[in-house]
Amino acid sequence: xxxNTLEYFLFLPITFLLYWSIKNTTTQNILVLASSxxxxxxxxxxxxxLIFISTVVDYFVAIKIExxxxxxxxxxxxxxxxxxxxxxxxxxxxxxxFIESWVELLSSIxxxxxxxxxxxxxxxxxxxxxxxQTMSYSLDVYRNDIKATRDFISFAxxxxxxxxxxxxxxxxxxxxxxxxxxERKFDYKQTVDGLRLILWGLFKKVVIADSLSLLVxxxxxxxxxxxxxxxxLGLIYFSFQIYCDFSGYSDIxxxxxxxxxxxxxxxxxxxYFSRDISEFWRRWHVSLSSWxxxxxxxxxxxxKNGKWVSIRNIFIIFIISGFWHGANFTFIxxxxxxxxxxxxxxxxxxxxxxxxxxxxxxxxxxxxxxxYQISITFFMVTxxxxxxxxxxxxxxFLYLKKMLLNFDIPISYRSGIFYVILIIISDWLNxxxxxxxxxxSSTNIRWIIYVLMFILIISHGGQKNEFxxxxx
Amino acid sequence: xxxxxxxxxLFLTISAIFxxxxxxxxxxxxxxxxxxxxxxxxxxxxVGNSHTECSISDKILSNSVNISQSASSxxxxxxxxxxxxxxxxxxDTVIISFSDNDLFSEKEKWLSSTEKIRNKxxxxxxxFNTEDYLTLFxxxxxxxxxxxxxxxxxxxxxxxxxRSFIGGYNQFNKNKIKESILEFNQDTPKIDYKIAHTELKxxxxxxxxxxxxxxxLILLNSPVHPVLQSHFSLIKDRNYKIASEKMTNATFLxxxxxxxxxxxxADLSHLNGTGSISYSLFLKSVFSK
Numbered sequence: 001x002x003x004n005t006l007e008y009f010l011f012l013p014i015t016f017l018l019y020w021s022i023k024n025t026t027t028q029n030i031l032v033l034a035s036s037x038x039x040x041x042x043x044x045x046x047x048x049x050l051i052f053i054s055t056v057v058d059y060f061v062a063i064k065i066e067x068x069x070x071x072x073x074x075x076x077x078x079x080x081x082x083x084x085x086x087x088x089x090x091x092x093x094x095x096x097x098f099i100e101s102w103v104e105l106l107s108s109i110x111x112x113x114x115x116x117x118x119x120x121x122x123x124x125x126x127x128x129x130x131x132x133q134t135m136s137y138s139l140d141v142y143r144n145d146i147k148a149t150r151d152f153i154s155f156a157x158x159x160x161x162x163x164x165x166x167x168x169x170x171x172x173x174x175x176x177x178x179x180x181x182x183e184r185k186f187d188y189k190q191t192v193d194g195l196r197l198i199l200w201g202l203f204k205k206v207v208i209a210d211s212l213s214l215l216v217x218x219x220x221x222x223x224x225x226x227x228x229x230x231x232x233l234g235l236i237y238f239s240f241q242i243y244c245d246f247s248g249y250s251d252i253x254x255x256x257x258x259x260x261x262x263x264x265x266x267x268x269x270x271x272y273f274s275r276d277i278s279e280f281w282r283r284w285h286v287s288l289s290s291w292x293x294x295x296x297x298x299x300x301x302x303x304k305n306g307k308w309v310s311i312r313n314i315f316i317i318f319i320i321s322g323f324w325h326g327a328n329f330t331f332i333x334x335x336x337x338x339x340x341x342x343x344x345x346x347x348x349x350x351x352x353x354x355x356x357x358x359x360x361x362x363x364x365x366x367x368x369x370x371x372y373q374i375s376i377t378f379f380m381v382t383x384x385x386x387x388x389x390x391x392x393x394x395x396x397f398l399y400l401k402k403m404l405l406n407f408d409i410p411i412s413y414r415s416g417i418f419y420v421i422l423i424i425i426s427d428w429l430n431x432x433x434x435x436x437x438x439x440x441s442s443t444n445i446r447w448i449i450y451v452l453m454f455i456l457i458i459s460h461g462g463q464k465n466e467f468x469x470x471x472x
Numbered sequence: 473x474x475x476x477x478x479x480x481x482l483f484l485t486i487s488a489i490f491x492x493x494x495x496x497x498x499x500x501x502x503x504x505x506x507x508x509x510x511x512x513x514x515x516x517x518x519v520g521n522s523h524t525e526c527s528i529s530d531k532i533l534s535n536s537v538n539i540s541q542s543a544s545s546x547x548x549x550x551x552x553x554x555x556x557x558x559x560x561x562x563x564d565t566v567i568i569s570f571s572d573n574d575l576f577s578e579k580e581k582w583l584s585s586t587e588k589i590r591n592k593x594x595x596x597x598x599x600f601n602t603e604d605y606l607t608l609f610x611x612x613x614x615x616x617x618x619x620x621x622x623x624x625x626x627x628x629x630x631x632x633x634x635r636s637f638i639g640g641y642n643q644f645n646k647n648k649i650k651e652s653i654l655e656f657n658q659d660t661p662k663i664d665y666k667i668a669h670t671e672l673k674x675x676x677x678x679x680x681x682x683x684x685x686x687x688x689l690i691l692l693n694s695p696v697h698p699v700l701q702s703h704f705s706l707i708k709d710r711n712y713k714i715a716s717e718k719m720t721n722a723t724f725l726x727x728x729x730x731x732x733x734x735x736x737x738a739d740l741s742h743l744n745g746t747g748s749i750s751y752s753l754f755l756k757s758v759f760s761k
Contacts, residue, residue: 006618020473191476447486454487455494459625 097327126166184261194258201251228407495623520569539639546674570691
């Protein structure tokens with residue numbers, strides 16, 4: 001089920017009313033679990049067994065890890081969880097990629113394979129998200145960060161919690177599981193905040209991202225015949241399309257969870273106002289980058305074992321991050337570009353300059369230096385998106401070559417500039433708190449804006465475009 | 473919880489009222505500003521679905537105006553004929569697509585399916601009268617009701633694109649005839665002997681309207697690829713019978729076997745740009761006679 005469909009528009013209030021009509025936490029969790037399975041099964045019920053098996057494996061593995069006193073046995077159980085989750089992830093997501101790459105490699109050295117063992121595999125929606133979530137639970141129990149739960153229903157609700165099941169934010173058991181175990185009470189303010197986030201998320205997805213996609217798709221499909229200016233616009237549009245698409249999804253997820261009395265982690269904190277690449281990665285897809293930091297980068301030694309180890313680790317997490325996004329060399333190239341940009345900051349010890357600060361916190365407009373930093377960072381990020389969006393690395397280079405060598409004033413595809421300006425202004429005004437969009441003190445003005453946004457969402461809603469991150 | 477429900481209902485009511493007002497306003501403005509008028513020398517109106525949309529260039533057949541649109545039910549063609557003939561006394565001929573499969577029972581969906589209503593209703597509603605609205609409503613009440621709240625959504629497109637947004641000649645540049653033949657051989661479409669009654673009803677209404685207004689109706693079976701032409705040959709007689717029995721004064725032009733090179737087709741049932749130019753020149757010569 002997609003967030004931007006009529007089905008969800010009916011599903012959400014029904015589930016919400018049923019949920020708050022129940023007073024018992026266990027029954028509430030049973031309802032969350034059942035509705036999450038309905039939500040997922042609406043797409044394809046056959047893949048529910050994957051979530052279920054992943055849930056069962058990690059539930060028992062975590063208990064075993066906790067029960068045993070022997071470190072080696074703990075390690076074996078942990079490996080069982082990791083191998084199981086990675087096996088299903090690799091099989092469904094990367095099997096064909098590995099086979100095809102192997103065949104290409106063989107044919108490049110003159111050995112042509114006649115029978116290719118590729119399979120017609122459907123990529124289960126959200127597999128990269130929920131496998132990471134369940135794996136992190138076993139890892140946290142192994143590291144004694146949390147206790148293994150004996151409440152299977154609560155644990156299964158944590159794994160399959162429908163607002164964030166298919167595209168995150170990737171939750172940690174330490175944050176979400178305790179909320180599933182404790183009693184939840186209806187809070188009017190929390191629910192209204194949630195509804196506001198849903199409205200804002202839908203606006204970003206349906207009005208901005210989907211409108212930009214109508215321009216981005218023909219530009220990338222016909223880049224050979226367009227001028228450099230139009231290709232540049234295509235790139236800018238894609239930057240904002242993917243941002244509004246994915247952050248819109250996260251806002252809807254966080255907002256929906258709030259309606260059920262649950263607080264999820266923030267996933268996007270105005271990444272395009274970052275002043276360097278390291279700040280960008282603290283603001284873009286936060287739940288994934290922090291996952292890689294906590295479960296790969298730090299266990300590998302992080303930055304504490306010398307510069308070379310640190311460089312190696314940074315390179316590894318960015319390559320994995322790229323590969324996580326899809327079984328294609330373009331994503332690896334995208335990850336590599338970011339690793340190089342990040343490494344430049346690490347080597348000059350400038351990667352921790354903007355850890356928590358908000359750009360131009362006490363000013364209405366940025367300083368010239370801030371504007372310059374933001375523009376440069378945005379430009380680098382945007383260039384890297386070519387690799388993310390193109391079908392092949394060759395296409396990416398040809399796109400960039402055409403854009404730079406054939407630059408001219410764009411004569412078509414200019415209508416998207418309106419959407420770009422709209423999102424920049426609204427994000428700038430909101431930049432102090434990503435969880436409180438549309439925070440306008442005057443009730444009348446606020447309601448007028450709500451109604452206008454709602455009307456725009458409904459009128460743009462006919463396309464029912466999937467969220468980009470569903471494919472990952 | 474009560475407060476939340478009350479506020480939500482209030483919000484939805486305000487949004488609904490505002491949407492309806494906006495829709496009403498956009499219908500009125502579009503109706504007032506839309507360019508219905510033809511040039512004096514334009515006496516032929518072309519309506520119908522993708523068959524006429526892709527096969528007749530009104531630049532070549534210069535005394536015509538093509539406002540056909542793909543996947544248009546005869547219901548929408550009827551509304552177009554009614555509104556344009558009423559405002560243009562110069563129109564003396566209406567050409568409408570009447571291909572072999574246009575009365576297949578599956579074409580009932582062209583009026584009632586959710587997808588089609590979503591696509592057509594907001595761009596055509598400014599031409600509707602109450603009866604049209606009720607017809608659509610009875611065919612699919614839920615989608616029609618929901619769509620009524622977003623009538624304004626195509627106002628911008630109608631304002632920018634004007635007449636082309638409700639139909640026009642479409643020059644296809646593709647040629648996928650090889651793939652289409654392959655697809656046809658793998659999955660040959662069945663011949664549907666059941667008739668789409670609502671489609672036939674509106675086709676007959678178009679005929680009656682033309683008769684009343686003194687306009688000559690031409691039922692055009694436009695060129696299709698020989699593979700499809702021979703496949704549909706079994707049903708051809710039925711369509712001819714309907715035309716000759718129920719629309720006695722209409723002309724049935726069967727050009728389905730008009731010879732064109734493979735390179736002139738977009739797919740089995742549609743001409744591409746080169747094909748449509750060749751066919752439009754031929755049609756021009758037919759009309760000049």
